[in-house]
Amino acid sequence: MIKLYGFGQSRSFRALWALEESGLAYEYVPVTLRTDGAEVDSAQHPNYLSLNVQGKVPSLEINGQIITESVAILNYIGREAPKSGLLPEMDTLSLARYDELAAFILAELEQPLWSKGKHVFALPEEQRIPQMLETAKFEFAKAVSALDHLLGDDDFAINNSFTLIDILLAQTFNWAIRFEYDVPEKYVRLKERHYARPAAKRAFAIVE
Numbered sequence: 719m720i721k722l723y724g725f726g727q728s729r730s731f732r733a734l735w736a737l738e739e740s741g742l743a744y745e746y747v748p749v750t751l752r753t754d755g756a757e758v759d760s761a762q763h764p765n766y767l768s769l770n771v772q773g774k775v776p777s778l779e780i781n782g783q784i785i786t787e788s789v790a791i792l793n794y795i796g797r798e799a800p801k802s803g804l805l806p807e808m809d810t811l812s813l814a815r816y817d818e819l820a821a822f823i824l825a826e827l828e829q830p831l832w833s834k835g836k837h838v839f840a841l842p843e844e845q846r847i848p849q850m851l852e853t854a855k856f857e858f859a860k861a862v863s864a865l866d867h868l869l870g871d872d873d874f875a876i877n878n879s880f881t882l883i884d885i886l887l888a889q890t891f892n893w894a895i896r897f898e899y900d901v902p903e904k905y906v907r908l909k910e911r912h913y914a915r916p917a918a919k920r921a922f923a924i925v926e
């Protein structure tokens with residue numbers, strides 16, 4: 719049995735959505751972030767820290783083995799559910815395009831969003847730098863322009879079918895919208911199109 723540890727619409731939502739798309743059997747275990755480690759559902763509780771030393775989500779437990787990092791978890795789900803098409807059979811070049819987009823979304827597109835999170839609430843107060851917020855907006859706009867060149871005009875990012883990359887993109891733009899970044903209309907529409915999928919709605923109902 720697969721167990722997903724997650725929190726709300728955080729990065730763990732990517733994995734929850736992918737599990738709903740995959741048809742795999744799983745259990746969802748909600749944890750709370752930045753809460754007192756004495757609370758049993760806290761990601762700072764010793765039980766959770768023994769699974770994920772950083773006290774972060776998502777974590778996926780597979781027969782007692784723990785996998786962290788949302789992209790590794792998504793790829794695991796895609797490989798375990800080949801019929802879902804989430805991670806389709808690809809030639810080497812398409813696979814390189816897939817890896818390129820996954821790396822870009824994590825290293826370039828989400829980083830300015832996480833900068834805001836870190837400098838508004840996640841870092842200890844004495845480590846926060848308020849000026850980072852303007853820099854983060856600037857970096858996000860640059861990443862969005864670069865993404866325009868990486869994506870084609872299709873409804874889906876890869877091979878004109880829904881894959882894990884579409885989950886990554888939609889969840890990251892949802893995050894940007896919630897954090898009040900300037901998101902171009904076409905990416906607002908991308909997010910809305912993919913969040914209208916039945917599996918996304920089911921995942922959303924679990925966390926709301």
Ligand SMILES: N[C@@H](CCC(=O)N[C@@H](CS)C(=O)NCC(=O)O)C(=O)O
Binds near residue numbers: 775
């Ligand atoms: N690179 C990791 C990042 C995981 C991460 O930072 N998760 C955030 C939630 S979106 C978290 O658990 N933060 C806990 C904290 O900051 O205390 C991934 O993609 O899974």
